[in-house]
Amino acid sequence: MKKRYNENINRFIFNISKSNFQQIISRVILYCITTFIFINMMTSIGGCFAMRETEDIISNLSFSHDGKNVVFDRCHEGDCQIQVYNLETGELAAYQSPRNEQWTMGKYSYDGKKITFSVIPIKPNDDLDLGNMQIAVMDADGKNLKKVTTGSGAKLYPTFSHNGKKILYACAARIREKGKTPAADYDA
Template sequence: MLEDKDAIQELSFSHDGKKVVFDRCRNEGCQIQVYDLETGELAAYQSSKNERWTMGKYSDDGKKIAFSVIPVKPKGGLDLGNMQIAVMDADGKNYKKVTTGPGAKTSPTFSHNGKKILYAKAAYIREKGRTPAAQYDAWEINLETGAETQLTFCKYFYMGYLSYFPDDEHFIYWGDMPDEYEGVRMMDQSNFKNKMIELGKKGMNVIGVVVMKGREMIPRPYHFPPNTFAQSPLLSRDGSKMIYEKSQSGEFYLYSEDGNHRYVSGGGSINSAAVSPNGKLLALISVSLKINTYTILDGKLQQSLYLPCAPKKITNWSIPPKYKNIYKMIPEEASRIIN
């Protein structure tokens, strides 16, 4: 008998911070779902049978949603090598793929003016291994001209958490295990190390949290504590707040220029994280079964949303009496399909 599957991942907020957006996968397939934090309504964007939609992200004005489209192969399985970025009206109308060509394209995010989309693109699809794609770089598409531009040239093993700063020229991302820099491959260990040393002397690094302006790397915009590998940067809409994960711990901190970075929340197995556009809320998916939201100001738990299967799958599940009013079960099914 096939075990019932129900899991969530790929988290983001709506433009006004009143809803959370996430992928939800079950035995019958996957949807981009939208949960209203005020009313508890669950809605969904449903792809056709020959596609899977993932990684939904609303535009700043809330009028559009961008997402990745993965073709489903005729005999089953996902065709990651032909993923595209698509845009659709928030009400589900005017669906259009905006990128072309091969490559796994992930993590789309609108520029603040809505004229561009930043995304990560993998040049290599792996046949084996836990990570299905590699050699990621940042790309940008101009929605008015259709021009696609490569912005980084590092061939990362993993790349994510891309966001524009308010000027729509600077952007931030997290990159891990680059395979190349300025034409020197990592397998050429001596020369690659020298390249990294040269970068370090200029106050730059291609590993971890990186800030760029177009194709230009910005020297040390953030200073993290010693022995901290910062990752998963989350940027508020105005760029004034940056939340980062400390050294794969699942713990998220509010960055401060004075060095007093404040722990907000988290810890353990965190699958995805997001900050509300106004910089007031942090949301975390844990063990693919729960979404917790916290106020960044004081780190207090605001809501704990859980899948119906969570009580059975999470060891020692219990709802503390003082939190019973903020624990809310995500409905079994969406009450409406948006598109």
């Protein structure tokens, strides 16, 4: 009786493990296919966006937790904006930043209702003021924009806490001047 019970338990565990493994593999394959299609659409010469012809750069991709949208930076000749691509409908939308700001590094909240991102001020000479970057939050539809940080320092890569009540980000106290400080100093 005990041997039969153990065999049934082992068969049950094997079936659960096999089922979970198949689900995980299915999700990974779906993710890879979706990513492959998205990247090929964005980079194909004859595709919707003809990215190679305009030399656009796509970076900082962030998928919504329901898997329906991806928010990303799209940069062309130094001008960047946050865009959203709907994976179900193929619709592409862009958030319009004010002329004196550049928005970058968008991330969805876990419930998908908000996006947090870095705001880079643009100086009068059109240089980016990286030393005064701020973090902002807005609704996923682009409404209710609010800057949530102040003060100097580069504030980068914001992300929501799981409950959406806090934002974690990296902060550099200062930005080194070009050519003044090596990125690394070591003996080989």
